Amino acid sequence: MAEEKKISPGVVIVGGLILGTGAALGAVYLLARAAPPPPPPGLANLYVDVIDADHNPLRDALLTLDSLECLTNASGICNFLSLEPGPYSGHCSKSGYKVVSVILNGVEIPFSDGNF
Amino acid sequence: MNILKDDNYIEIVMEEIPAPPQGRIGQWRYRVACSQPTIHVEEGNWPNHALDFDFDLFPSTFTISVRCHNDSSITILAELVIVDTNSHISWQPSQKSIGAGGSTELTFAVGLPRVRGQYYFDAILSFDGVIVDGGRWIINYS
Amino acid sequence: MGNDFSLPEGDNYLEIVMEEIPEIANLYVTVRDGAGALLPGVTISINGVPCTTGSGGACSFPGLTPGPHNGSSTKAGYEVTSVVLNGSPIPFSNGNF
Numbered sequence: 001m002a003e004e005k006k007i008s009p010g011v012v013i014v015g016g017l018i019l020g021t022g023a024a025l026g027a028v029y030l031l032a033r034a035a036p037p038p039p040p041p042g043l044a045n046l047y048v049d050v051i052d053a054d055h056n057p058l059r060d061a062l063l064t065l066d067s068l069e070c071l072t073n074a075s076g077i078c079n080f081l082s083l084e085p086g087p088y089s090g091h092c093s094k095s096g097y098k099v100v101s102v103i104l105n106g107v108e109i110p111f112s113d114g115n116f
Numbered sequence: 117m118n119i120l121k122d123d124n125y126i127e128i129v130m131e132e133i134p135a136p137p138q139g140r141i142g143q144w145r146y147r148v149a150c151s152q153p154t155i156h157v158e159e160g161n162w163p164n165h166a167l168d169f170d171f172d173l174f175p176s177t178f179t180i181s182v183r184c185h186n187d188s189s190i191t192i193l194a195e196l197v198i199v200d201t202n203s204h205i206s207w208q209p210s211q212k213s214i215g216a217g218g219s220t221e222l223t224f225a226v227g228l229p230r231v232r233g234q235y236y237f238d239a240i241l242s243f244d245g246v247i248v249d250g251g252r253w254i255i256n257y258s
Numbered sequence: 259m260g261n262d263f264s265l266p267e268g269d270n271y272l273e274i275v276m277e278e279i280p281e282i283a284n285l286y287v288t289v290r291d292g293a294g295a296l297l298p299g300v301t302i303s304i305n306g307v308p309c310t311t312g313s314g315g316a317c318s319f320p321g322l323t324p325g326p327h328n329g330s331s332t333k334a335g336y337e338v339t340s341v342v343l344n345g346s347p348i349p350f351s352n353g354n355f
Contacts, residue, residue, distance in 0.1 A: 124344055
């Protein structure tokens with residue numbers, strides 16, 4: 001199984017909305033995804049877009065990556081920055097909706113009941 | 117009707133539609149009762165149900181009547197019709213509505229020729245167009 | 259728990275597509291006569307789909323969409339005298355509701 005990862009100094013940012021998580025991180029505002037800072041060497045960023053079947057952005061979808069949480073903004077975006085590369089447990093949920101597709105870097109990855 | 121998500125429950129009550137009234141002349145079943153048909157003499161002093169009339173004393177005009185009482189909860193249309201007779205006298209059917217709980221008398225007048233003989237009147241009684249009974253009345257005019 | 263995916267170093271892009279889960283309504287019908295006895299042989303029709311009650315006086319219509327629907331209840335020699343939906347009377351006419 002995944003060993004405990006060092007999350008720090010990774011942060012979770014959603015268009016100005018801060019979600020505290022169990023990882024006791026500091027939070028930093030990031031104005032937009034337009035120009036996200038590249039991750040420091042050896043680390044990873046994950047930019048998440050949640051959309052509906054008509055390709056419209058879906059807000060208020062709850063993303064979790066291990067113990068990190070993020071709620072998509074009006075643009076359907078969540079950004080997880082400066083993460084340790086490696087295996088993660090992901091989950092996406094929104095009341096009244098179900099996940100039908102998860103694509104990481106252009107490749108479909110398996111999912112089940114919103115877990116990926 | 118508007119149903120909500122998840123489970124919805126409907127309870128429907130249905131009741132039998134009331135049957136139309138039925139009966140027999142002189143024998144009451146169901147909800148409408150009619151008396152035995154009687155023959156009334158318009159003049160003179162003859163008892164009811166008389167079938168033998170003295171030619172010399174008896175007038176030639178009679179009324180036939182049937183009295184009905186409606187015990188049902190709906191209004192019915194009762195009709196008494198002569199379907200056959202040898203009296204050779206024209207007549208009109210007697211038709212009346214009887215309200216719920218009400219009574220009425222169906223009557224028609226018949227005339228006999230001033231000729232001794234036996235005359236018959238075949239009549240039927242119907243309620244709301246349904247024939248419920250009939251009979252023959254015979255008058256010996258001698 | 260999650261299925262686990264592997265996050266490589268550098269920038270990564272994750273696209274998730276979600277679809278609405280349609281809401282479902284179920285309709286359970288019970289028919290009784292004026293004395294309260296369960297009434298078999300009643301044809302219940304919801305949006306033109308018929309069902310005939312058995313000895314239990316019941317019909318079920320699962321998997322409907324919440325919202326307005328047309329219903330009717332018919333049985334030869336009988337007339338509807340009451341329709342109660344989820345505990346509240348609803349209007350009816352000639353067995354249609």
